[in-house]
């Protein structure tokens with residue numbers, strides 16, 4: 001720990017939700033210079049827009065940290081295991097706290113804090129899990145959970161009198177009554193509602209992600225599009241993501257990698273498809289195009305040409321005739337929800 005640290009400067013994890021915002025408020029109230037970090041995950045439980053708005057409302061500096069490729073081992077083999085789906089919550093918390101600690105060192109802060117509430121969530125906020133996070137992040141005594149401090153051992157900033165433990169709230173369990181009362185007190189309005197969930201906690205997404213990870217992924221960017229649309233595996237080396245509405249169509253195009261193919265109907269309204277494959281043949285493009293037409297109102301019509309281009313070559317557009325019959329062989333895939341058979 002740097003000896004030049006400022007004891008009254010701390011870094012908090014801000015998610016955009018109420019608890020982490022309140023943690024900032026109660027420490028600010030005690031004269032702590034609060035800085036915040038937001039870890040931007042393509043499919044995580046945070047809300048970047050809300051986090052930015054809260055930081056603005058509270059007049060605190062916010063650093064947005066994009067999820068790095070160093071998160072991949074957590075997705076494939078987390079030390080503390082998965083929750084009920086593909087959610088490695090304990091390892092994920094450790095990762096986030098480590099990122100906050102890096103920022104704490106950069107700004108010569110003295111401790112890290114989070115909005116965790118003891119007993120609120122089944123996995124990551126159990127008492128022993130909080131201890132694992134502390135030990136694994138190398139921040140023993142320097143992670144304060146101000147909303148639940150009275151249920152936990154005093155931290156260094158509390159022992160040194162930097163934070164007055166007796167003035168912190170005493171919240172535990174799943175009820176959110178105390179948090180809403182505090183939100184009222186601090187005039188907090190722009191927080192995300194709880195339950196705006198992390199896709200890793202959803203079974204279908206976990207299956208989809210597991211299917212892709214199991215075949216080898218080397219960057220987080222490769223997983224970003226998986227949170228969108230319908231998912232179809234065409235072969236060992238190829239899959240298609242198909243948008244379900246205009247927003248998803250745009251998101252798919254925005255998250256495409258340079259080597260991905262984008263397939264888009266122009267002569268009829270229908271979904272955008274992203275095809276990711278090691279070797280793309282015309283036959284495969286036609287099947288992906290077939291999925292576009294199958295999930296449109298033109299399903300019963302003769303094949304109608306669509307446009308296709310590579311993410312890296314948007315100026316080289318080609319026409320593709322959908323293979324509707326070929327596409328129909330891929331209508332059930334890992335991570336497909338049961339309501340996915342309707343047209344866009």
Ligand code: SF4
Nearest residue numbers: 044045088089092198
């Ligand atoms: S729900 Fe769990 S895995 Fe998902 S972002 Fe939150 S802590 Fe991480």
